Amino acid sequence: MRINLTKKDLINQIYMQLGFSKLVSENLINDFFSTIILNLKEEKKLKLSGFGTFSIRKKNSRVGRNPKTKESKVISSRNVVLFKPSKEFKEFINKND
Numbered sequence: 001m002r003i004n005l006t007k008k009d010l011i012n013q014i015y016m017q018l019g020f021s022k023l024v025s026e027n028l029i030n031d032f033f034s035t036i037i038l039n040l041k042e043e044k045k046l047k048l049s050g051f052g053t054f055s056i057r058k059k060n061s062r063v064g065r066n067p068k069t070k071e072s073k074v075i076s077s078r079n080v081v082l083f084k085p086s087k088e089f090k091e092f093i094n095k096n097d
Helices: 007-018 022-043 087-094
Strands: 045-048 052-059 062-065 072-075 078-085
Touching: 007 022, 022 045, 022 052, 078 087
Parallel strands: none
Antiparallel strands: 045 052, 052 078, 062 072
16 A cells, blocks of 8 residues: 655646646646645644644754764754644544445
8 A cells, every 4th residue: 555645646636637737737736735835834823624724833942862872962943833633634534434
């Protein structure tokens, strides 16, 4: 069973199901992703109804250790993206067929 879903797979799905050309399908996917990324970067939160909510959280710097060498190193602060699935998404995933 295949685990990864690539942009090329999404483009082919749109091409096959909607009949758009591959160029139009690629532009549609790229525009969709860029809209999500830009909105998330500006607003720090993005809700897609029926799918879930993406949010950005700041992680503070901390000390981490290499388990092999026991060497301590500072892990710098950074922003991370969180995803919380919607109620409908959870119900769909847990639905018994």
